[in-house]
Structures are given as C-alpha cells and as structure tokens.
Amino acid sequence: xxxxxxxxxxxxxxxxxxxxxxxxxxxxxxxxxxxxxxxxxxxxxxxxxxxxxxxxxxxxxxxxxxxxxxxxxxxxxxxxxxxxxxxxxxxxxxxxxxxxxxxxxxxxxxxxxxxxxxxxxxxxxxxxxxxxxxxxxxxxxxxxxxxxxxxxxxxxxxxxxxxxxxxxxxxxxxxxxxxxxxxxxxxxxxxxxxxxxxxxxxxxxxxxxxxxxxxxxxxxxxxxxxxxxxxxxxxxxxxxxxxxxxxxxxxxxxxxxxxxxxxxxxxxxxxxxxxxxxxxxxxxx
Amino acid sequence: xxxxxxxxxxxxxxxxxxxxxxxxxxxxxxxxxxxxxxxxxxxxxxxxxxxxxxxxxxxxxxxxxxxxxxxxxxxxxxxxxxxxxxxxxxxxxxxxxxxxxxxxxxxxxxxxxxxxxxxxxxxxxxxxxxxxxxxxxxxxxxxxxxxxxxxxxxxxxxxxxxxxxxxxxxxxxxxxxxxxxxxxxxxxxxxxxxxxxxxxxxxxxxxxxxxxxxxxxxxxxxxxxxxxxxxxxxxxxxxxxxxxxxxxxxxxxxxxxxxxxxxxxxxxxxxxxxxxxxxxxxxxxxxxxxxxxxxxxxxxxxxxxxxxxxxxxxxxxxxxxxxxxxxxxxxxxxxxxxxxxxxxxxxxxxxxxxxxxxxxxxxxxxxxxxxxx
Numbered sequence: 001x002x003x004x005x006x007x008x009x010x011x012x013x014x015x016x017x018x019x020x021x022x023x024x025x026x027x028x029x030x031x032x033x034x035x036x037x038x039x040x041x042x043x044x045x046x047x048x049x050x051x052x053x054x055x056x057x058x059x060x061x062x063x064x065x066x067x068x069x070x071x072x073x074x075x076x077x078x079x080x081x082x083x084x085x086x087x088x089x090x091x092x093x094x095x096x097x098x099x100x101x102x103x104x105x106x107x108x109x110x111x112x113x114x115x116x117x118x119x120x121x122x123x124x125x126x127x128x129x130x131x132x133x134x135x136x137x138x139x140x141x142x143x144x145x146x147x148x149x150x151x152x153x154x155x156x157x158x159x160x161x162x163x164x165x166x167x168x169x170x171x172x173x174x175x176x177x178x179x180x181x182x183x184x185x186x187x188x189x190x191x192x193x194x195x196x197x198x199x200x201x202x203x204x205x206x207x208x209x210x211x212x213x214x215x216x217x218x219x220x221x222x223x224x225x226x227x228x229x230x231x232x233x234x235x236x237x238x239x240x241x242x243x244x245x246x247x248x249x250x251x252x253x254x255x256x257x258x259x260x261x262x263x264x265x266x267x268x269x270x271x272x273x274x275x276x277x278x279x280x281x282x283x284x285x
Numbered sequence: 286x287x288x289x290x291x292x293x294x295x296x297x298x299x300x301x302x303x304x305x306x307x308x309x310x311x312x313x314x315x316x317x318x319x320x321x322x323x324x325x326x327x328x329x330x331x332x333x334x335x336x337x338x339x340x341x342x343x344x345x346x347x348x349x350x351x352x353x354x355x356x357x358x359x360x361x362x363x364x365x366x367x368x369x370x371x372x373x374x375x376x377x378x379x380x381x382x383x384x385x386x387x388x389x390x391x392x393x394x395x396x397x398x399x400x401x402x403x404x405x406x407x408x409x410x411x412x413x414x415x416x417x418x419x420x421x422x423x424x425x426x427x428x429x430x431x432x433x434x435x436x437x438x439x440x441x442x443x444x445x446x447x448x449x450x451x452x453x454x455x456x457x458x459x460x461x462x463x464x465x466x467x468x469x470x471x472x473x474x475x476x477x478x479x480x481x482x483x484x485x486x487x488x489x490x491x492x493x494x495x496x497x498x499x500x501x502x503x504x505x506x507x508x509x510x511x512x513x514x515x516x517x518x519x520x521x522x523x524x525x526x527x528x529x530x531x532x533x534x535x536x537x538x539x540x541x542x543x544x545x546x547x548x549x550x551x552x553x554x555x556x557x558x559x560x561x562x563x564x565x566x567x568x569x570x571x572x573x574x575x576x577x578x579x580x581x582x583x584x585x586x587x588x589x590x591x592x593x594x595x596x597x598x599x600x601x602x603x604x605x606x607x608x609x610x611x612x613x614x615x616x617x618x619x620x621x622x623x624x625x626x627x628x629x630x631x632x633x634x635x636x637x638x639x640x641x642x643x644x645x646x647x648x649x650x651x652x653x654x655x656x657x658x
Contacts, residue, residue: 001355001357001360001570001571003536003571004534059393060393060395075460075462076460076461097502097503098502098503098505099502099505100443100500100502100505100506101502103443104444131456131460132452132453132456133440133444133448133452133453133456134436134437134440134448134452134453134454134455134456134457135456135457135459135460136444137436137439137440137443137444137453137457138436138439138440138457138460138461139460140443140444141439141440141442141443141508141509142509144443144507144508145507145508145509145510148505148507149507151505152505152533152534211511212513213513213514213515213519213522215393216393216519217393248511248512248513248569249512249513249514249515249569250512250514250569250570251569
C-alpha cells in the first residue's frame with residue numbers, strides 16, 4: 001500500500017526526459033492518418049467522440065457502444081466531480097479544513113453567484129437552486145464523498161499553489177470526414193518545473209480520478225490523457241506523468257510518459273475509434 | 286468471537302488523540318445532542334436506554350481493544366486465503382469453450398461480482414445465488430421505510446439536520462435513478478398505508494436527530510462509500526457500499542469506523558454483512574477498520590464489534606465459500622433446487638412451475654424474498 005507521502009513525492013518527482021519533438025510530431029501524424037481512414041465509411045455528418053469512458057467501454061463492453069444514449073438530465077452524480085473539485089480547491093487554498101465543512105458553502109456560493117449575475121461556473125447552478133432540501137443533501141453528500149477521497153489521497157501542503165483544478169477538458173479534433181474528437185478530462189494539472197523558451201508552460205503532471213477498479217490496460221488509459229493534452233497545442237509540453245486514483249479500490253497507478261507509452265495511447269485511440277465505427281455500421285465488434 | 290455488546294458497560298476512554306483519528310471529541314457549537322436529560326452515563330445505567338450524543342460516539346470509538354496496526358502481512362494472508370481457494374476450485378471458470386485464444390482485441394471478461402446480498406443467497410441455498418436486481422423488485426412498507434431512513438441518515442450526517450422527514454426522504458429518492466420505481470410506489474400509497482409509513486419514518490427520523498451527534502468534519506465522514514477489491518487476476522470482485530465510514534485513512538494504526546444504519550429489526554446476517562465490509566476495507570486499505578457497527582433506527586440500538594484478525598479470517602473463509610458457490614451457480618454447474626430450502630421446496634411441489642431444466646434459478650416473482658427489511 002502506498003502512503004499519502006510516497007504517492008505525493010512520486011507525483012512531484014523531477015520529470016523524466018521529455019518526449020522528443022520529432023517523435024511527438026510523428027505520432028500525431030500517424031494518429032490523424034489512421035483515424036481518417038477508419039472513419040471514412042461513416043457519414044460525414046456522423047462525428048465520433050472518444051473519451052476515457054469510451055476507451056474503457058470499447059474494451060470491456062464493446063457491444064454497448066451502439067446503444068442509444070439517454071437524454072441528459074441532471075443527477076447528483078453529474079454534479080459531484082465539479083463540486084467536489086471546487087471543494088478540494090477551497091480546502092487546498094486554506095478556506096476550509098475539510099470537504100464536509102466546505103461543500104455546503106461552496107455550493108451556496110456558486111448558486112448565489114448565478115442568482116446574482118446569471119453566470120454559471122458549473123452549469124448545474126439552476127438545477128441545484130431548484131432542489132428540495134432532501135435532494136440537495138444528496139448532491140452535497142455525493143460531492144463530499146468524492147472530495148474526501150481525493151483530499152485524503154495527496155499531501156496538499158506539497159502541491160504547488162498554481163496547480164489547476166478541473167477546468168475545460170483537453171480536446172483535439174482530427175480533421176477527417178466525419179471529424180473525430182478526442183477528449184481527455186483530468187482532475188488536476190500540476191506544474192513540475194518552470195518551462196523554457198518557446199513553451200507556454202513547463203513539464204506538468206496530470207491526476208485522474210476514476211470509480212471502480214483499474215482495468216488491465218490502465219497504463220494506456222492514463223497515457224491517453226497525456227496524448228490528448230499534448231495534441232491540444234503544439235506549444236504545450238507533453239505531460240511528464242499521469243497519476244490515476246481509484247479510491248473505491250484504494251489503488252493508485254502512475255505512468256511516466258515516454259515515446260513508447262504515447263505510441264500505445266495512439267494505438268488505443270485508433271482501436272477504440274474502430275470499435276465505435278464497427279458498432280455504428282452494425283458490424284461485429 | 287469476542288463481542289462487545291451494547292448492554293455491557295464500556296471501558297475507560299483511551300487518551301485523546303489528534304484530529305481525524307476519531308479519538309478527539311469535537312463539539313460544534315451548533316447542533317445536536319450532548320447526552321441530555323434522560324440520557325445517563327452508560328457506566329451507571331441500570332436499565333437499557335439507547336445511547337445518544339457523546340455516549341454513542343464513545344461506544345464507537347472505544348472498543349476495549351487496541352486498534353489494529355497497519356499489517357501488510359495480515360492483508361497478504363487474507364488475500365492468500367481467498368485467492369488460493371479460488372484457484373483450487375476451478376469448476377465453473379468460463380473458458381468460453383470455443384477453443385479460440387483470448388486476444389488483446391477480445392473484450393475483457395467481466396469479473397464475478399460478489400456482494401453481501403449474493404453471499405447471503407448463495408450460502409443459504411446455492412440455487413439462489415443469482416445477482417440482486419436481476420428481476421423486477423417487489424415493494425413493501427418496510428422496504429420503503431428502509432430506503433427513506435437510509436437517505437435521511439445520509440442527510441443528517443452531511444448537512445446536520447432533517448426537516449420534514451417524509452418530504453426530505455422522497456425528494457432524495459426522486460433524484461436517484463435506482464430508486465425511481467420505489468419512489469413511484471411510495472407516491473402511489475394512499476390512506477392508512479401512507480399514514481402508517483409516514484408515522485414510522487417520522488418516529489425513526491426523530492430518533493436519528495436526537496441520538497446522533499454532529500460528526501467532526503475532521504474525521505472525514507463519508508456516506509454511501511463504495512468499496513471494491515479485485516482478486517485472482519481480476520476474475521473476482523468484492524463489492525460493497527457502506528452507509529457511513531468515519532476516520533482518515535490509516536497511517537500507523539487503524540483509524541476507520543464503519544457504520545451500517547438499518548430501519549429493520551436485528552437479524553443474524555447483519556453481523557455477517559459487517560464482517561464482509563471489514564474484510565473489503567482491509568483488503569483495499571493499509572489497515573483494517575478498528576470497528577464495525579450496525580445502528581438500528583427502529584430501537585436506537587448500536588451493535589458494535591471491534592475488528593480482530595480472527596473476525597477477518599472467518600470473513601475471508603465465508604466469502605470464499607460464497608464466491609465459489611456463486612461461480613458454480615453462474616456457470617450452471619451448481620446444484621439444482623434443494624429439498625432443505627424452504628423456497629426451493631415450494632417450487633419442487635410443482636405449484637409454481639417446474640425448475641428450469643438448465644439449472645438456473647426460477648423467476649424472481651416466485652422466490653425473491655428480500656433478506657433485509
């Protein structure tokens with residue numbers, strides 16, 4: 001079992017040698033080329049979206065890729081990550097001692113801001129504002145539990161103050177017909193060094209939190225998050241490492257991002273896209 | 286098995302420890318009970334009364350035993366009990382039977398899911414080892430009361446208060462997809478049945494309010510915490526969800542307490558549930574929980590059991606036994622209906638139709654009797 005201190009030290013360790021720029025360019029070109037040919041049989045108005053959950057679904061339950069997606073409706077579990085991250089950020093910033101103390105005030109502040117200005121930081125503010133007390137308690141309980149798991153996984157006093165909590169998903173659109181959109185969502189983006197000339201920022205580590213247990217291909221899945229982050233902008237560095245946390249299982253894993261791991265992530269993105277295409281064409285997956 | 290019962294006088298408090306260890310006593314100025322009028326010291330009471338306030342917390346904190354240390358050797362031993370047993374009995378392992386190699390492109394096989402409910406079913410009668418929720422649910426007032434008290438307990442821990450219990454409970458169920466059918470069933474109740482349910486929910490909610498003190502946020506109280514552990518190269522997954530876990534993750538010694546809240550009466554399987562939770566928490570954490578407990582909202586009883594090595598080993602053996610039965614059931618190699626099982630014997634009489642020829646369990650409408658109130 002990894003201790004909190006060991007896990008934090010491993011996360012913040014000096015970055016390994018960065019992926020060479022030529023290797024990065026080569027992998028990106030390979031990815032764009034392969035994705036383009038895979039999606040060619042689909043209608044040009046039928047875009048493909050690949051995310052980490054889709055990566056796992058294609059591996060574990062490929063038959064379900066073709067199932068209709070339910071219309072979106074807010075539920076407490078859709079709020080818990082964004083509210084939980086805001087709670088952990090407030091705790092890490094010293095505003096509150098613990099997630100349970102923070103969760104009510106942080107939610108109230110977001111709803112209050114929306115009521116006053118109409119600005120929706122999290123999008124769920126109008127839904128939460130309209131909830132009865134019993135339903136609101138479920139939302140807060142879900143977020144407090146999620147935040148407590150992350151809060152107790154790292155030594156926050158060691159985490160750099162300008163780390164990013166949540167924020168917009170990384171995404172990259174492959175200019176194929178139909179387009180393929182790769183999306184990556186990470187919970188934390190932690191700077192490891194100051195960077196250098198020609199770089200918007202220095203080396204970073206990503207942290208991803210998942211439910212359940214890690215799959216046997218956790219390494220590729222974590223590397224996929226680094227791949228999408230590196231595709232987003234050529235001026236951003238390839239993340240140096242990705243730490244995955246599976247609080248339900250009490251497990252953490254990390255992967256150092258080198259050329260080989262990035263290549264495996266490219267392959268996984270390609271095979272996942274192929275599985276999605278097969279499901280849409282009603283071919284055996 | 287050493288058991289500290291609620292009726293026994295408790296020992297002297299251990300020296301107080303730092304925040305987050307469940308040893309320090311936190312008194313928020315705002316809410317809920319200190320042992321007030323009518324709540325006497327457990328050391329002096331002559332007739333039994335439900336514990337409340339600090340006395341209830343002390344009952345959880347002070348088990349009369351030293352807290353278990355971080356023990357990698359114990360965790361290894363428990364894993365060994367489970368994994369060697371699973372490896373030794375390969376009957377029922379599905380190799381697909383098609384002679385084709387498993388490749389990287391094949392879907393990863395789903396693990397055998399072992400929950401407390403499946404363990405109960407499999408150990409009571411192997412023919413009933415199918416997953417919970419594999420058929421339509423049947424509802425009752427006791428089931429509804431249990432669900433409502435469950436969400437109200439969660440609300441009390443999280444926000445420190447309960448308003449109108451029935452309104453709050455129904456609002457909570459309404460946002461839970463898994464409870465949509467139950468919510469609809471309760472909303473459809475009318476007249477005396479609804480009044481009776483409301484009265485019982487209000488009575489039990491009042492007990493929760495009076496007896497449960499505010500939990501120090503530094504203890505990181507978590508409600509409905511999911512716990513999962515994979516065994517045997519990921520082929521078996523132990524899965525549990527506990528009503529309340531308190532205490533920061535262990536560093537040098539056990540620091541987590543697990544509490545299950547129930548609206549029903551005491552049942553023998555409640556202890557087995559707690560032992561299963563203790564086992565799963567031990568396997569996923571550096572140390573076992575130091576205590577597991579069931580809180581009975583109906584009576585206010587708190588049934589507390591300190592976690593010992595013996596408890597965990599017995600829980601591992603029971604879990605192994607159940608997992609093997611579930612695996613045999615799922616693979617169709619388990620026994621058919623048993624004449625010693627009351628539910629099976631009803632079916633064997635033929636009144637409700639023949640037992641399926643393939644050995645699978647019959648339809649849930651005929652045999653699905655919930656084990657928990």
